[in-house]
Amino acid sequence: MMVERDEIAVVGAGLAGCLLACFLARRGYPVALYERRPDPRTGKVERGRSINLALSERGLDALRRVGLEQQVMADALPVRGRMIHPVEGEPQFQSYSSSGDRAINSISRGALNNALLNAAASRPGVRLAFDHRLVGLDPDTGEMTFETPQGKVTATAPVVLGADGAGSAVRGQLLGYGALTESLDFLDYGYKELTIPPVGGDFALDPGALHIWPRGTSMMIALPNPDRSFTCTLFWPTHGTASFASLGSPAAIERYFATHYPDLIPLAPNLVDDYQHNPVGVLGTVRCAPWQVNGKVGLLGDAAHAIVPFYGQGANCAFEDVVELDRCLDECGDDWPAALPLFQQRRQANAEAIARMALDNFVEMRDKVASPVFQARKKVEHALERALPGRYMSQYELVSFTTTPYAQVHRQVRRQYRVLGPVTAGAATALAGAALVLGRGRRG
Ligand code: FAD
DSSP: OOOOOOOEEEEOOSHHHHHHHHHHHHTTOOEEEEOSSOOTTTSOOOTTSOOEEEEOHHHHHHHHHTTOHHHHHTTOEEEOEEEEOOSSSOOEEEESSSSSOOOEEEEEHHHHHHHHHHHHHHSTTEEEEOSOEEEEEETTTTEEEEEETTEEEEEEOSOEEEOOOTTOHHHHHHHHTTSOEEEEEEEEEEEEEEEEOOBTTBOSSOTTEEEEEEETTEEEEEEEOTTSOEEEEEEEESSSSSSGGGOOSHHHHHHHHHHHOGGGGGGOTTHHHHHHHSOOEEEEEEEEEOSEETTTEEEOTHHHHOOOGGGSOHHHHHHHHHHHHHHHHHHTTTOHHHHHHHHHHHHHHHHHHHHHHHHHHHHIIIIITTSHHHHHHHHHHHHHHHHSTTTOOOHHHHHHHOOOOHHHHHHHHHHHHHHHHHHHHHHHHHHHHHHHHHHHHHHO
C-alpha cells in the first residue's frame, strides 16, 4: 500500500540539498526545494568561486545509490597523486595509493550542481523554487518566510531540512530562537582562484595530478578542468605583511609570483587580472549543536558542520550525511522525531573527526609534503600497504578511497601508528638519508 506523505521542505539547492531531494523522493516524499539563487542552469558562474572540487569514494558511494555516479563521472578527471612544485627544480609526483591506480576525481562544481538539480527536478514530487531566500523560520510550527523578487512569501512544512551551506540561514534562525549554540572558527587564511589556461589546446600541466606549491606560509594547489584549463587556489593569510592585503600593484603581484611561484608565470597569462579581480574567500570550521530541533527542523552538510577544504572532503561528507539520514529514516520507520536525533548521534563525531583531519592536512600540504622525510614516509607507508593488504592503510587512503566512518579512520590510524609508527619513522629517516647521500654522490 502506498503511504501518502506530507511535503518536506529542503532549504538550499546546493550539492547536499539536491541529492537529499532525490533520496527523499525515492522514499515517496513530495519535496519542496527552496534556493535563494536564480536557476544556475540558465545563468553565469560567479567569478572566482571554487570552480572545481575533488570527489572521492564517499561522494561516489552516495551518488551510486541513486543511479547518478556514471552521469557525474562522465565529466570528471581522475587525479592519481600529488605533483609537488618546488621553487627551484623539477616537480615530483607522489602517488595517492600503493598500487598507483586509485584516484580522486576533479569535477566542475557547477556541472555537478546542475546534474544534481536535473536529477532532483526529474524525480516525481520534487518542486524547485528558485529566487527563494529563507529569512524567517518558526521551529515550532515549521512556518518559513522567503524573500522573492515578488516580495515576501510564507510556506509551512511538517519537516524543514537546512542544506543551505556554511552560512546557513536555517541555523541562524534556530540560533535566534535560542534552540542551538554554534562556534565559528575562521582561519587567518583566505583563498583566491587563479587560472592556467590550455596551451595549444592541451593541458599546460599533467592533468593526472593535484598540483601543489607548498611554500610554508602560503600554498597553492591546482586541479584540472575538462576544458583543459586548471583552476589554481592560492591560500594565504588575509592580513599582514605577507598576505593578500600586501600586494597592491600589478608590479608587486608579478614580483611576488616570480619569486615564490616562478613556474606559474609563463602558464598564467591572466595572473594579474585574476589576482586583482577574483574575490578572497574565507575559510573556517562551523560547529553547532543540536543539529535538530523538535524533530521538525534539521541541519546537514555545511550548514551543520562546514570544514576547511584541505582534505577535499566537505562535499563528500555532505553526501555521506544524506546516505546516513536516509538510513536513519529506514531504521526509524520514517518517524522524523526519532530519525533526526539518531542522525546527529551517528554523524557528529564523524564530522568532528574530518574537521580535525582537514585542519591537520593544511599543515601537511603547505609545510610537509616537500620534505624528504615526508616523501620517504609515504614510500614506507605504500610498502606497508603492499606487505599488509587490508591490514594497513594510510589515513589518506582510508579517508579518500573507503567509506570507513571518519571517526573510525582517526582511531585506526592512531592504532596503526602506535604499532608501526617507530618502524615507519625509522625506515623513512633512513630512506631520506640514503636519498640525500646518493644525491650528493651523483652530483659530486
Ligand atoms: P552548498 O554547496 O554551499 O549549498 C548551499 C546552497 O544553499 C546554495 O545553493 C546556496 O545558494 C543555498 N542557500 C544559502 N542560503 C540560503 C537561503 N537563505 N535560502 C535558500 N537557499 C540558500 N569539498 C569536497 O568534497 N572536495 C573538494 O575538493 C572541495 N574543495 C573546496 C574548495 C574550496 C575553496 C571550498 C571553499 C570548499 C571546498 N569543498 C570541497 C567543500 C564543499 O564545497 C562544501 O562542503 C559543499 O559545497 C557543501 O555542500 P552543501 O550542499 O552543504 O552547501
